[in-house]
Amino acid sequence: MKPTGTGLRSVVLAALLLGIISPIAAGLIQTGRAAFGLMPVVGAHGSGLEVWRSLCALPGFWTSVRLTLWIGFAATFLSLTLATCFCATAHARMTGRSAARWLAPLLAAPHTAVAIGLAFVLAPSGWIARLLAPLVGWVRPPDLALINDPWGIALILGLMIKEIPFLLLVMLAALSQIPVQQHMAAARGLGYRRSVVWVKIIAPQVWPLIRLPVLVVLAYSLSTVEMGIILGPSNPPVFSVFVMRLFMAPDLAMILPASAGALMLAFLMGVASATLFVAERLVRYTGLWWIRAGGRSSTVKPLLRIASRCVVALFVIGALAMVSLVFWSLAWRWPWPSMLPETWSFQPWRNAAGVLGSALGNTLLIAGASVFVSLALAILWLEGEDRKGRGRAGWGEVLIYLPLLLPQIAFLYGLNMLFLRLGISGGIGAVIWAQVLFVFPYVMIVLSDPWRALDPRLIRAAASLGAGPLRQLLTVKIPLLLSPILIAAAIGTAVSVAQYLPTLFMGAGRISTLTTEAVTLSSGADRRITGVYASLQAILSFAAYAVAFMVPAFVFRNRAALKGAGQ
């Protein structure tokens, strides 16, 4: 049995190295060459650190870097804290599955759509201000920095609305591997209050399981371009937008500092991860001391309660953002200070109908193919681990999540050069390939824990009944894991549907999807059309979740424990 395991693992590893790691490395090398002044096509033949000097001398560079670090850390820290607190107060009342169902709408909503909707809800001329206007007596919208504020508060809020549901999902999955009830009973017996048990006993056990997803959240918060443009400050903008503007400057020589900036962004992520690592060590030592001190009188219950109220408030705002977009997609005139559109119309939907066909088709095709490839790779990888009888090494973990931990702009430009040389840029295959880079890690995040949590006695029973490894996989593991596999597919679909830069770069702009349409149109800032596309994006991802919940319920309608309807 061992040899087959090694064989399978080598095949999967080779596929991963060739298909995911080498393109990223090639992309990084291209970017790196440009960052050090080596780009013959614009007449640059290597001038060492000159490019970096000119990057650092650009007005607003340092402010932009500071702003990005602040926003990245604040958004990640707040999301993590609030999600942990929410879990602590709500865990008893919800199972993993019901929560997943409940979180689905916010997980399915694309980042851009949430950002545009949120901008409308929060803006001085937005929904909340319109609600207050008659009470406060505002005739004109107040001149307040409620979005695009210099501190990036609106951007932090937007990131939290998207990241808290994701963290909750992975936390609930992690909690399913920890005997929470027993710990709770034991600690309660020792005289600790419920809320303190969460902080002292449960959270430290959950942390190692969610460390990587937290890093992913941190990386996203540091590198988001779309949300930064819509919600962040503009003068200077966050660093990712700063770099994007350099890439888009009419002066082609700016590609050099832009490449240096892209590497700088990757470096910032490295610094951020290192900081997280150091913070983890510090908390481990001080926390140990605090736990050993054993104080039983303390309670954090009020704090937990405030935090979970904040989460609920954020979810309500997120829901409002999405609802506002649906309203906009059905509006014709909707001026200040009306709470609802003055005139309604189906025109935005009718106008979109023409272009919709091909964009929708492409979106479905790309999502289907990239999710299929990612799932196949993930199942093979996990099966390889099973057969080898060994867990995942640290380097394996990093390898899988690398695409999510690096800023997309650091390697996409170079990756496109590679695809051009291979002659596949501009085709749908290239887009699917590029999307797998980002879909696969998410599929792995969602699938790994349930896969490992599968009761090994079932496999042993199957083996003793004479089933070989392949039969075990096909007739026992996959059917038993159908529900998590479908949820992974749903999340993969949502990730694929939302990809903007990979689709744009690798498709040479020719492959239009709902997201590329939505983003180009949102540069024209018509909320009605944005509303149409954002609704469609959300509907598509949402449909994937719906399938993920309904299929197991149907397939296992005669198997009470497998229905996916909650235990």
Added chain:
Amino acid sequence: MRISLMSALAAIVLSNPILFNPVLADSWQDTLEAAKGQTVYWNAWGGDPQTNAFIAWVGQQTFERYGVALRQVKLTDTAEAVTRVLSEKAAGQDDEGSVDLIWINGPNFLTMKEQGLLFGPFVDGLPNAQYLDLSPASPNSVDFTVPVAGMESPWRLAKFVFNYDSARIDTPPLSMTALLEWATINPGRFTHPAPSNFMGATFLKQALIDLTLDTAVLQEPVTEDSFVAATRPLWKWYDALRPTLWRGGETFPENQSVQQQLLNDGEIDIAMSFDPASTAVAIAQGLLPETARVFVPEGGTIGNVSFVAIPYNAASREGAQVVANFLLAPDTQAHMQNIEVLGAFSVLAAAKLKADARATFATLQTAPGLPSLADLGPTLLEPHASWMTRLTQEWARRYTR
């Protein structure tokens, strides 16, 4: 198949007397033959649904008439396409490139021309170029003071205008000095797009032309001395204006569409555009109130021409020329200028048109938000492209902290 080709040929011959010129007719005929069956990927900014719809209409027409399929590659910024062509050149892809046609002008054109990324000259070979004023000083011949030299073909006019809601402002300020006075009395009610966006940069250029004493120097490439001298009044004015801007001039809308939305939302009272018809179109589309109007500072505003160019490695360069030529047909231009379609002003010279084409233009309907050509005042020349770069750099140096 054959019938449509024949009718297409008949249509061309009838509408283009220049085809009787045997040399041109032969080569253009070759172009048409080669173009048949090609797919042209037109890389054009995709943020404006009306323009997208117009491009789709152009595609239907060229497909029916010439068998040339047209696909719009929607960009969020023209530089995307420039970078794409550059990547292809860097990767050694010197033919079968992914970009066939680019909506372009100004700095992006200068860059592509300087880097040898363009195909051409091709404009003189287009039969419909006969309707253009191509004299050396015409805006069709110089793009931001850079000679076009037949490397890009005009298709629509752009001219700087302000717009405002006449229900909120009685008399708009008609000069940059008056704008400062107005903004001082109405703090927080005016702003401009971030100068990293071309509209924001154009606003600065417009202010520079309005405030500087010697405009002739702007037509030369910028030098350190000329820049300091020419921009001194501009910065003095801007230092006074900035604190009166929306959000105290701390942040700026991303582009003119976002600013138009601010006008519609009532957050500001004055916005700006590079298309005189955009206000009327926005009213018709429900994006601005019925009372929105256009105004132009006394003394005129910067105007330029939007062009299409063909990259050096375009896979369908013949098809791209057919599209560029179709864009210049009088009927196409009249359709484009129709306020219900796009409203963009035609680039054709009225004097060169035949009587029936002139009549078509004359019957185009007007709309309350649509300024007449007389309202728009004189068109001022764009400064040399180096001024724009220098101006936005200096702005960033002064006001980005």
